[in-house]
Amino acid sequence: MDDLAGLLGLDGNGEVPSGRIIQIYEVACRQFAQRGFDGVSMRDIAAECGISKATLYHYFPDKDSILRPLAMGATKSIYLHVARHDDATLPAVDRLRRFIVETATFFEAFRWAWIAGSTAFWSDPEARARKERIAWRDRYEQLLRDILQAGIDSGELHATDVKIAGRLVLGTINWMPRWYNPAGPLKAPEIAGQFCDMLLAGLRAAPPKKAVGRKAKAKG
Amino acid sequence: MDDLAGLLGLDGNGEVPSGRIIQIYEVACRQFAQRGFDGVSMRDIAAECGISKATLYHYFPDKDSILRPLAMGATKSIYLHVARHDDATLPAVDRLRRFIVETATFFEAFRWAWIAGSTAFWSDPEARARKERIAWRDRYEQLLRDILQAGIDSGELHATDVKIAGRLVLGTINWMPRWYNPAGPLKAPEIAGQFCDMLLAGLRAAPPKKAVGRKAKAKG
DNA sequence: GACAGACTACCGACCGCTCGGTTGGTGCGG
DNA sequence: CCGCACCAACCGAGCGGTCGGTAGTCTGTC
Known part of the structure; x- marks a missing residue:
């Protein structure tokens, strides 16, 4: 239901949204909304995505870059x-x-x-x-x-x-x-x-x- | 202007509000409002009150007890x-x-x-x-x-x-x-x-x- | 077809730092 | 001498972020 890719402008250009990135955005987005930016750790996001924290940093340079x-x-x-x-x-x-x-x-x-x-x-x-x-x-x-x-x-x-x-x-x-x-x-x-x-x-x-x-x- | 003692019900009973407690409430209240509960540390509150963090814990058992x-x-x-x-x-x-x-x-x-x-x-x-x-x-x-x-x-x-x-x-x-x-x-x-x-x-x-x-x- | 090299996706372990909270004490007025 | 107000130093935990490495895949070359 949430076409986050569209909201983020990831589907218009030639880039491939990579699936994982969309998932991270979706998970982080909901967690930020429910518990606030400071209330969500990178570990939380990684855990719900089923990946390690290091992998999170493979896709995003830092926490702010997700928000x-x-x-x-x-x-x-x-x-x-x-x-x-x-x-x-x-x-x-x-x-x-x-x-x-x-x-x-x-x-x-x-x-x-x-x-x-x-x-x-x-x-x-x-x-x-x-x-x-x-x-x-x-x-x-x-x-x-x-x-x-x-x-x-x-x-x-x-x-x-x-x-x-x-x-x-x-x-x-x-x-x-x-x-x-x-x-x-x-x-x-x-x-x-x-x-x-x-x-x-x-x-x-x-x-x-x-x-x-x-x-x-x-x-x- | 902020009669916080009244809002907190500290002036009605026999207790003495102790001045310092009111000050802590005032400082913490403004900081919580401006930066959010998680965005304010006990060190921040203590620093603006001009006391040490340990003294803060002399008056309040924990952070939640201030909010x-x-x-x-x-x-x-x-x-x-x-x-x-x-x-x-x-x-x-x-x-x-x-x-x-x-x-x-x-x-x-x-x-x-x-x-x-x-x-x-x-x-x-x-x-x-x-x-x-x-x-x-x-x-x-x-x-x-x-x-x-x-x-x-x-x-x-x-x-x-x-x-x-x-x-x-x-x-x-x-x-x-x-x-x-x-x-x-x-x-x-x-x-x-x-x-x-x-x-x-x-x-x-x-x-x-x-x-x-x-x-x-x-x-x- | 085999192999080297580059690249992607991924992870366990770790770092420095700050957090909330604790401990053991000092100085001082009554 | 007790209790109050106060503090420097400390603790374990969790934070954001880093590092070195691994497994797999794709590509070009002999």
């Missing part, structure tokens, strides 16, 4: 994914929905890489978060702000501050890894769709100045 | 804080606003403890996240769901699923530590207030079936 492409690939790919699905000719409301839902779709597909990259970014901002990675992240956030701004300009949205509104939206999505259960009844894109509904319509039921004839959209 | 009260205190105190400011006789919309803003107020005051506790909870769910701590966290989330449910029952809110809506709200708040700048122009409670406005009113500007006479709340 870096994962974090970089996740950050870059998430932007490319939502940008590919964006269409500036659509109404801003539809673009916003796509942005949110496609982000969740990406998260569903590359959950471990997402988490590993996100926590790596958080725990060691100066060493591992290099310029290029921040640049992709900025493009991602900027796309969201552009969508929000387009909605404000066209009169579809009435946010006053696109930065604040953008962080509102991103917070709802980025917090998902903390509670999302892949085995649950709702998949991530479905939840994201509901989030989008609530964010657009608001939680308040009725206009404050006008009485409602019927209970707006009764639950039962 | 545990911090994480526990933060989780418990955040619930007690919002519960103290809640008033079930108020309209649900006002209660929701208080919940969000007071959470941000708490975050502003105990930022390091909040982050340290949150990341500890996340990185090692089974070992350090003990039953009691989860219980307080559940009470906190349950209070939010109760407020949302009360709003739905009274017709103020039209959320269909309080669990999903609750996670929407919590995500916006809980993501704040990742980008919040204490030196910025807006303080956390102010940002939280704006979040609450957006969450209640929604980002969409006008009802889809009716034309608006004026540009809703123009930005300039």
